[in-house]
Amino acid sequence: MSTSEVPPGTRLLVVDDEPAILDVLVTSLEFLGYEVGQAATGLAALTAVREHAPHLVLLDVMLPDIDGFEVVRRLRQAGATMPVIFLTARESGRDIVGGLDLGADDYITKPFRLAEVAARVRAVLRRGERQPEQGLLVCADVEMNTQTYEVRRAGVPVDLSPTEYKLLRHLLLNRNRVLTHEQLLEHIWDFGGADHGVLKTYISYLRRKLDALGPGLIETRRGVGYILRDRGTV
CATH class of the missing domain: 1.10.10.10 (Winged helix-like DNA-binding domain superfamily/Winged helix DNA-binding domain)
Incomplete structure (x- = not known):
């Protein structure tokens, strides 16, 4: 995906407690043209959402304070509607269904390819642009x-x-x-x-x-x- 395909001002939030993963994701997504914030804990992610209103959140499930499932639960309870993509090594069917049922939009298992992450981000953002049916x-x-x-x-x-x-x-x-x-x-x-x-x-x-x-x-x-x-x- 070229940077020209990213609408100006599109903000992402990447949440992961592994510095190496966080750095490569932020760097790669910024290169594609996104504005990218970052957080290493669930509570920091909730604060970042309130302060910066990202258009999409890439969220690790295993975090040092509250897990990603709880982050999504709190976001949805607070009325936040931005799409969320889970990034996690947990790939059981129960985890996938549980995450999607909480209101997540996608689920990417580790290890992942950066091209796959970029494609999923693009697809979920594009899906969010579809106008709802009337009536x-x-x-x-x-x-x-x-x-x-x-x-x-x-x-x-x-x-x-x-x-x-x-x-x-x-x-x-x-x-x-x-x-x-x-x-x-x-x-x-x-x-x-x-x-x-x-x-x-x-x-x-x-x-x-x-x-x-x-x-x-x-x-x-x-x-x-x-x-x-x-x-x-x-």
Whole structure:
């Protein structure tokens, strides 16, 4: 990626307690044209977010005070909406799902290539530039207000995690149309930090919450993907 592709004033925050990793990431991202802040602890990261409002945070999970998961939890509770990419040596499926469920946007495992980090940063920032849909998305008795981020089924509020919300929104936008595993992975995670197993887990979460209030609407197309079917259609 050339520096000309980075919008002027794009601010990143890199959080890692390993000086060598912190230095190479900051240097490389600055070379690409980003304005880059840095922090070595979770509490310092929270302060840096408040003071500098970065457009994206690259966040190590294993930090000396509070871990990266707790940092994201506190950011989201405080209303911070900037995208977060985890950088970590922890690569279990439980950790990946847990991090994404807290509201992280991507998950890169160590060791990583700088080109991969740059590509993931670019993809997540580009995804954030997409304009939200206007108005109400509806399928059968499921309604999503894209302005207030409220989801209801049969008039009953449905509490979704950020990743579940993004997944349902994409299914609603393409209701009655089969979406392949690859299409969902690319749209929700830009192929970063997730695989077919993670997607299957989130589909299961979504089904559990929606199906508790009415007939199942998400159908599996074995070996292909999923479809949100309006039960009034053939």
